Amino acid sequence: MSTQAREVPAGAPLLAARGLVKSYGRTEALRGAALDLYAGEILAVSGASGSGKSTLLHCLSGIVRPDAGSVSYGREQLDRLPEERLSELRRTEFGVVFQFGQLIPELPVIDNVALPLLLAGVPRAEAHVRADAWLERFGVRGQRELRPGEMSGGQVQRAALARALVTDPRIVFADEPTGALDSLGGEQVMTALAHTARETHTAVVLITHDAQVAAYADREVRLHDGAVQESPMLPQAVSHDH
Amino acid sequence: MSTRHVLLGLLAGGPSHGYDLKRRYDDRFPQARPLAYAQVYTTLQRLVRDGLADVEGTESDGGPERTLYRSTAEGASELIRWAGEITPPAPFVTNEIFAKVVVSILVDDAVDPAAVLREQRAAHMARMRELTAVKTGPGVDLTTVLSADYALAHLDADLRWMNTTAARLSTLTAEVTAA
Numbered sequence: 198m199s200t201q202a203r204e205v206p207a208g209a210p211l212l213a214a215r216g217l218v219k220s221y222g223r224t225e226a227l228r229g230a231a232l233d234l235y236a237g238e239i240l241a242v243s244g245a246s247g248s249g250k251s252t253l254l255h256c257l258s259g260i261v262r263p264d265a266g267s268v269s270y271g272r273e274q275l276d277r278l279p280e281e282r283l284s285e286l287r288r289t290e291f292g293v294v295f296q297f298g299q300l301i302p303e304l305p306v307i308d309n310v311a312l313p314l315l316l317a318g319v320p321r322a323e324a325h326v327r328a329d330a331w332l333e334r335f336g337v338r339g340q341r342e343l344r345p346g347e348m349s350g351g352q353v354q355r356a357a358l359a360r361a362l363v364t365d366p367r368i369v370f371a372d373e374p375t376g377a378l379d380s381l382g383g384e385q386v387m388t389a390l391a392h393t394a395r396e397t398h399t400a401v402v403l404i405t406h407d408a409q410v411a412a413y414a415d416r417e418v419r420l421h422d423g424a425v426q427e428s429p430m431l432p433q434a435v436s437h438d439h
Numbered sequence: 440m441s442t443r444h445v446l447l448g449l450l451a452g453g454p455s456h457g458y459d460l461k462r463r464y465d466d467r468f469p470q471a472r473p474l475a476y477a478q479v480y481t482t483l484q485r486l487v488r489d490g491l492a493d494v495e496g497t498e499s500d501g502g503p504e505r506t507l508y509r510s511t512a513e514g515a516s517e518l519i520r521w522a523g524e525i526t527p528p529a530p531f532v533t534n535e536i537f538a539k540v541v542v543s544i545l546v547d548d549a550v551d552p553a554a555v556l557r558e559q560r561a562a563h564m565a566r567m568r569e570l571t572a573v574k575t576g577p578g579v580d581l582t583t584v585l586s587a588d589y590a591l592a593h594l595d596a597d598l599r600w601m602n603t604t605a606a607r608l609s610t611l612t613a614e615v616t617a618a
């Protein structure tokens with residue numbers, strides 16, 4: 198079932214949003230936002246506070262349904278999928294990282310990172326081996342037995358990246374992943390995320406208000422008042438023919 | 440950047456010739472504006488004229504003859520004075536972008552100041568992506584990382600200023616056109 202969405206015709210976007218509208222009460226967070234995300238690219242979504250960045254990420258990742266408009270993922274339309282299928286996609290094909298890692302404070306890091314695999318039915322021993330490999334990759338395997346409260350902010354975020362990537366997702370959604378870190382910690386998190394995404398050909402939607410973070414992306418779209426601001430055409434850093 | 444002081448600093452380690460100094464300068468400051476050979480030789484001659492450096496002799500190594508320079512005692516104390524001196528923060532930098540925004544407002548509908556800022560922002564971001572790629576490349580040394588960081592922080596400062604200005608364009612337009 199999950200392979201269905203992976204069949205993306207050559208040159209077509211992996212994820213495509215059109216005319217997204219979303220209101221919370223009288224506040225219109227999105228007013229017709231549209232964007233394309235291609236396989237393996239890192240796309241920064243920037244904009245001022247209140248421009249709709251986080252709401253856009255929630256709609257793109259199927260966390261909330263838009264009031265109007267569509268989000269296509271391969272052959273599936275997220276805004277029309279039953280909740281069951283949406284949560285399966287979020288478990289298997291999408292990884293999410295927030296500003297504060299949102300790891301479970303009571304669990305050691307190794308169990309936090311293995312959790313998405315355990316939920317997907319992977320046996321515990323195998324889940325731990327795979328989780329350890331990701332912790333190693335992000336330089337926090339030495340902290341595997343610690344609880345999130347016993348680690349630095351940068352270590353927690355790198356563990357959160359490990360948890361987002363442990364299921365080999367096609368897309369990682371990162372909402373201000375360095376927002377709570379100092380500049381050196383932020384640089385380490387962004388370097389780890391960008392290198393890994395490129396090596397594993399994982400697409401990343403990177404929400405940020407920080408231009409130095411957005412500069413890790415292959416391209417950038419800017420939100421203004423809930424819509425994507427038109428930008429002049431610039432040469433693309435990645436080819437879209439895969 | 441004071442080329443004469445940086446060259447004096449490179450001479451502090453021992454006598455050297457112009458070609459070698461240029462090569463070491465480019466290694467030390469990989470993101471800086473490249474130093475032309477002619478500028479190296481002119482600067483060395485001025486250092487000699489001012490008593491801060493001296494000609495040590497020549498060497499040929501089978502190739503063309505090269506003049507070796509060395510730092511003098513005056514050169515060494517001038518270098519220490521310069522390195523310990525506070526660099527004045529420059530609050531009134533020439534801001535070409537701001538000038539273009541104001542001119543765009545003055546010429547009315549011919550140029551859209553918002554578009555000027557958007558396009559400048561895109562160009563700044565493109566340069567920031569290039570610098571980020573440089574500093575995260577394989578096997579990159581800390582000198583390169585720190586040089587790229589310096590440029591990135593300055594471009595980021597420009598961008599923040601552009602964002603604030605873009606958000607206040609209508610007030611600025613009213614102010615400029617009323618004056």
